[in-house]
Amino acid sequence: MSFKIGWVGCGRHATQMLLPQLAPNNVTLAAVCDVNPLAAQAAATHYGVSAVYNDYRQLLEHPGLHAIGMAVGPELHQTIAIAALQRGLPVFIEKPPGGSAKAAREIAATAHRAGVPAYVGFMKRYSTGNKIAGNILRSGDFGPILGFQGNYLTAPGYFSGAVDYSSFYLHHCVHYMDLMPWLVGAEISDLQARAFEHQPGRLLAHLNMTFANGALGTLVMGTVQSRGTPMENITVMGDHQRIEVNNVINVAWHRDPPFKAEDDAARLDNSCDTLCWSPNFTAAANEDHKGYHALLRDVFRGMKGKSSQAPTIEDGAQAMLNLERMIVAIEQQLHNPSLSH
The missing domain is CATH 3.40.50.720 (NAD(P)-binding Rossmann-like Domain)
Structure with missing residues (x-):
């Protein structure tokens, strides 16, 4: 049916x-x-x-x-x-x-x-690079997650006339208020911000946070970049390894290889050298990497x-709660710049 x-x-x-x-x-x-x-x-x-x-x-x-x-x-x-x-x-x-x-x-x-x-x-959970990273992080091969770093920027196209960051927060920032805990495997337990409005509509915010599993996070968001350029990258850090996702499609899993310059038998080792993946856009396949x-x-x-x-919707409610905490932290900085000193 x-x-x-x-x-x-x-x-x-x-x-x-x-x-x-x-x-x-x-x-x-x-x-x-x-x-x-x-x-x-x-x-x-x-x-x-x-x-x-x-x-x-x-x-x-x-x-x-x-x-x-x-x-x-x-x-x-x-x-x-x-x-x-x-x-x-x-x-x-x-x-x-x-x-x-x-x-x-x-x-x-x-x-x-x-x-x-x-x-x-x-859908950020399902973007190809993030999906690959999530599967590695939950596979048991990565070990404890220690840290998250990310940049997720955009242009001031969410408003015209009077500056109002509401749509930027609700339609852009909310993605990472869901994605970060999903990748790290723990909710945000503490969140703080430094924010700078270089001119009306041009906002840059640096967020730092602690997750419930002890991992530390840093995220840069704002409206100071062009949507015509790649503006998204992620690093999830473990013990002697990290996963990097760039532009949601390029993935590198850096592990713990030995130095190779003085090793006459040096080669690439499947067990410890970096693994990389990028999509093949020349293939006749209808793939949606977003x-x-x-x-x-x-x-x-x-x-x-x-x-x-x-x-x-429970995930949505938690992401919205994270977003509201983020907005409060940013707005406090914008209205009280002395808090950053």
Whole structure:
């Protein structure tokens, strides 16, 4: 039987990154909805959908739906998710899962009462390089995780006119408030920040944190880089080894090799030398290294009652809590620069 989903939000991100993942996962897009009639109709035409709505409440009444997906704004994520869950429909919520940790917890409580799952679009867990790193870190071959270092920057494209960093926090920073604990294997127990606004809209923040397992973390985020250049790299450090992920696709696992210059028999040793991986973009393979395909494949497994590791609304609530702690630390620095001295 075909698994039918109704979708709310037909903007560029949904139509180009999320909706293309449905058909390969044997999911039928049965109905679409957007407050912009032109956007809704364009998505319907592109994906061959006849049911088009401009009000999410009408979409929820569409017969035969098995689940709801959405990519709208934070407040609507909460409203629509709760309405769908109360009807017994599993939901996929593109991040952020509401505008606050409280909102995400309310979604989680509704999902628990309804007995149906709610999943969140934290695709960074599924980006190819991060996925490889996560598998190594959990394999038992890496040993204790001692530290995390990362850079995740962007440009000030989240606002125009009056500077408001809310969207930057909610749509950009929230990713790492989920990804870091997932990679380190422990929640953030302490978080502090140094922040500098070189001019309105140009924010640079250095975060330092301690994780519940004792690992230390450093993360640089801000709106001072071009989106046209790679702006993301990660290092996870262990004892005499580390994993580096650059631009979500290049992975290096540095271990503990001996010096080779004075060894006449020197060679590359599978047991201790660095392992590297990069994708082959010349191959005729439809690979999504950003992670949307793998994420939604796991989401649909869960929606269909199968085993799934997809990020849940509980994960979303924790990430939002981490984000709020980060925002408080940054805003304190912006309004009280003397705290950094």
